[in-house]
Amino acid sequence: xxxxxxxxxxxxxxxxxxxxxxxxxxxxxxxxxxxxxxxxxxxxxxxxxxxxxxxxxxxxxxxxxxxxxxxxxxxxxxxxxxxxxxxxxxxxxxxxxxxxxxxxxxxxxxxxxxxxxxxxxxxxxxxxxxxxxxxxxxxxxxxxxxxxxxxxxxxxxxxxxxxxxxxxxxxxxxxxxxxxxxxxxxxxxxxxxxxxxxxxxxxxxxxxxxxxxxxxxxxxxxxxxxxxxxxxxxxxxxxxxxxxxxxxxxxxxxxxxxxxxxxxxxxxxxxxxxxxxxxxxxxxxxxxxxxxxxxxxxxxxxxxxxxxxxxxxxxxxxxxxxxxxxxxxxxxxxxxxxxxxxxxxxxxxxxxxxxxxxxxxxxxxxxxxxxxxxxxxxxxxxxxxxxxxxxxxxxxxxxxxxxxxxxxxxxxxxxxxxxxxxxxxxxxxxxxxxxxxxxxxxxxxxxxxxxxxxxxxxxxxxxxxxxxxxxxxxxxxxxxxxxxxxxxxxxxxxxxxxxxxxxxxxxxxxxxxxxxxxxxxxxxxxxxxxxxxxxxxxxxxxxxxxxxxxxxxxxxxxxxxxxxxxxxxxxxxxxxxxxxxxxxxxxxxxxxxxxxxxxxxxxxxxxxxxxxxxxxxxxxxxxxxxxxxxxxxxxxxxxxxxxxxxxxxxxxxxxxxxxxxxxxxxxxxxxxxxxxxxxxxxxxxxxxxxxxxxxxxxxxxxxxxxxxxxxxxxxxxxxxxxx
Ligand code: BGC
Numbered sequence: 001x002x003x004x005x006x007x008x009x010x011x012x013x014x015x016x017x018x019x020x021x022x023x024x025x026x027x028x029x030x031x032x033x034x035x036x037x038x039x040x041x042x043x044x045x046x047x048x049x050x051x052x053x054x055x056x057x058x059x060x061x062x063x064x065x066x067x068x069x070x071x072x073x074x075x076x077x078x079x080x081x082x083x084x085x086x087x088x089x090x091x092x093x094x095x096x097x098x099x100x101x102x103x104x105x106x107x108x109x110x111x112x113x114x115x116x117x118x119x120x121x122x123x124x125x126x127x128x129x130x131x132x133x134x135x136x137x138x139x140x141x142x143x144x145x146x147x148x149x150x151x152x153x154x155x156x157x158x159x160x161x162x163x164x165x166x167x168x169x170x171x172x173x174x175x176x177x178x179x180x181x182x183x184x185x186x187x188x189x190x191x192x193x194x195x196x197x198x199x200x201x202x203x204x205x206x207x208x209x210x211x212x213x214x215x216x217x218x219x220x221x222x223x224x225x226x227x228x229x230x231x232x233x234x235x236x237x238x239x240x241x242x243x244x245x246x247x248x249x250x251x252x253x254x255x256x257x258x259x260x261x262x263x264x265x266x267x268x269x270x271x272x273x274x275x276x277x278x279x280x281x282x283x284x285x286x287x288x289x290x291x292x293x294x295x296x297x298x299x300x301x302x303x304x305x306x307x308x309x310x311x312x313x314x315x316x317x318x319x320x321x322x323x324x325x326x327x328x329x330x331x332x333x334x335x336x337x338x339x340x341x342x343x344x345x346x347x348x349x350x351x352x353x354x355x356x357x358x359x360x361x362x363x364x365x366x367x368x369x370x371x372x373x374x375x376x377x378x379x380x381x382x383x384x385x386x387x388x389x390x391x392x393x394x395x396x397x398x399x400x401x402x403x404x405x406x407x408x409x410x411x412x413x414x415x416x417x418x419x420x421x422x423x424x425x426x427x428x429x430x431x432x433x434x435x436x437x438x439x440x441x442x443x444x445x446x447x448x449x450x451x452x453x454x455x456x457x458x459x460x461x462x463x464x465x466x467x468x469x470x471x472x473x474x475x476x477x478x479x480x481x482x483x484x485x486x487x488x489x490x491x492x493x494x495x496x497x498x499x500x501x502x503x504x505x506x507x508x509x510x511x512x513x514x515x516x517x518x519x520x521x522x523x524x525x526x527x528x529x530x531x532x533x534x535x536x537x538x539x540x541x542x543x544x545x546x547x548x549x550x551x552x553x554x555x556x557x558x559x560x561x562x563x564x565x566x567x568x569x570x571x572x573x574x575x576x577x578x579x580x581x582x583x584x585x586x587x588x589x590x591x592x593x594x595x596x597x598x599x600x601x602x603x604x605x606x607x608x609x610x611x612x613x614x615x616x617x618x619x620x621x622x623x624x625x626x627x628x629x630x631x632x633x634x635x636x637x638x639x640x641x642x643x644x645x646x647x648x649x650x651x652x653x654x655x656x657x658x659x660x661x662x663x664x665x666x667x668x669x670x671x672x673x674x675x676x677x678x679x680x681x682x683x684x685x686x687x688x689x690x691x692x693x694x695x696x697x698x699x700x701x702x703x704x705x706x707x708x709x710x711x712x713x714x715x716x717x718x719x720x721x722x723x
Contacts, residue, residue, distance in 0.1 A: 469509020
């Protein structure tokens with residue numbers, strides 16, 4: 001962390017000397033206002049507690065005037081006048097919503113990831129917020145887990161790039177600036193590996209998996225000086241993260257060098273009792289403080305439990321002071337002592353708001369992944385005169401927000417119906433939902449199917465409700481809920497009989513298991529939850545105003561039984577290749593995914609050829625340039641995304657079959673070619689040896705370049721690493 005200004009260091013020292021125990025514990029407490037609900041409701045705070053210094057921080061407060069009033073109470077009416085941290089889940093936008101994080105990850109574009117965080121920070125700061133509970137960095141390889149929607153997907157490499165971009169975006173160049181927020185990297189660590197994808201369930205992963213898969217994104221956030229980290233609700237091999245001194249004090253603070261604030265998850269300190277590691281709030285508070293948690297989010301355990309824990313000698317006054325110092329240091333870094341009201345004062349001009357919506361439309365469109373496109377069903381022909389717009393997500397503006405909507409109004413979101421009407425003003429758009437998102441009612445199917453007759457195309461908008469992913473939304477059957485399959489089958493049958501193309505769009509927070517739909521729809525798109533401009537963004541893609549460019553950041557399985565399925569698996573001693581029964585495969589399902597990591601089509605038709613490396617051998621200090629010729633043989637201008645993978649051919653520890661090391665993009669007009677060059681710093685190829693220490697082993701590495709993690713689509717080269 002950057003050093004404090006001398007006057008801030010002095011101020012903090014003096015404050016700590018003057019503070020009563022209650023005032024200190026107040027600084028270690030964050031209570032929930034009731035403007036938005038993100039956890040079980042706990043007895044509301046009283047403004048008197050802010051005045052008396054018992055509450056030093058708030059969350060879930062929305063609106064500049066409310067934030068200013070609370071800040072005023074703390075600054076002008078409490079004895080020591082210490083300003084509040086005011087935190088909120090600014091996950092993918094604040095008032096203007098961008099695509100949900102998993103959808104946005106499909107851009108594979110760190111500058112845009114940073115830009116949307118910057119814009120979200122500006123908007124939230126204008127509402128008096130100074131802390132964002134983001135970025136969420138939990139790698140997930142299990143689509144059953146609802147929170148997959150909030151994170152970077154399956155790849156630790158994407159997790160790192162996203163962490164850097166988002167911290168940069170939220171915190172800006174200067175954390176004290178009136179439009180910067182303290183970012184909170186969460187949830188440390190391994191939450192994405194909950195048993196069987198079941199929310200809040202136990203996590204039990206090896207040290208190696210922790211270090212290789214789950215920690216790198218947090219290490220990247222710490223390198224970027226993330227202001228705060230939130231421990232996960234979950235336990236790791238039996239030790240709840242909120243009480244995990246080994247993970248928090250040793251791995252995070254000592255090994256990674258994190259010296260910012262640790263803020264507990266919602267009520268997580270009290271939940272140590274439910275975990276079964278604390279008998280009461282006193283023990284729970286002592287365990288969390290001992291582990292290094294600075295701020296107690298809403299449980300009240302620090303306020304109630306720490307005085308007794310101190311008396312009993314379970315924790316020391318020095319530990320309390322250490323946590324208070326960290327909280328006050330963050331407040332100083334945020335510039336709150338100098339001007340506690342600066343953030344709420346940043347007015348948002350109408351121009352800035354409009355510009356942000358334009359960005360939301362562009363990013364929304366770029367987040368959409370075209371999974372299949374038979375016979376060039378898309379883009380819709382210019383001559384489209386009649387469109388059957390069907391399905392429960394066709395006119396569902398509020399659902400477009402996805403599971404975290406912060407301060408976004410439900411009616412400020414553009415539905416598909418609205419977007420398509422605007423994009424195709426001459427066309428007749430016949431709309432019916434047919435079925436609800438969930439539920440058993442099939443009575444609307446027949447009428448919906450009728451609309452296909454005479455239509456040029458049927459557009460089926462299917463998927464999950466916004467609240468079917470996110471926190472507390474694990475699904476054992478991650479397919480289409482309710483009677484949507486029945487609707488889709490009926491539409492496919494009718495449209496098929498009349499040779500009408502069926503374009504299916506999936507709005508969802510996770511990959512859905514829909515092999516039957518992928519096989520039969522003329523085109524299939526994964527739209528995630530594209531944010532406030534959803535309908536316009538989708539229309540831009542469907543009408544061909546933009547060529548799709550999103551690539552899935554997570555493998556789509558064909559069957560629940562394949563989960564976890566991800567590109568970075570190890571090969572096993574009996575990989576799938578050999579003929580014969582004794583191989584690592586299912587007897588009743590293919591090993592292949594429905595769609596591999598990185599998959600996504602465009603309206604161009606790209607070929608890659610002539611992979612070359614600037615050098616065939618290299619040492620740790622070298623950077624190798626990997627170049628490939630790209631040609632657009634299609635009929636439309638489009639952007640191709642190219643992934644750079646590596647495969648260590650031999651290493652002391654069995655290597656993953658693919659490791660991601662880079663991504664590049666190139667936009668080409670029809671019939672043109674270009675050269676895409678990716679840079680590979682060789683040091684990046686290090687792995688963790690048998691002792692878990694980083695090592696760059698000499699030997700051959702296969703360099704693989706292509707449009708997705710599908711092995712068959714990759715061009716291969718070879719690099720010899722020498723010591
Ligand atoms: C979630 C966190 C969130 C917090 C505050 C919790 O339930 O796990 O991700 O930041 O609530 O809303």
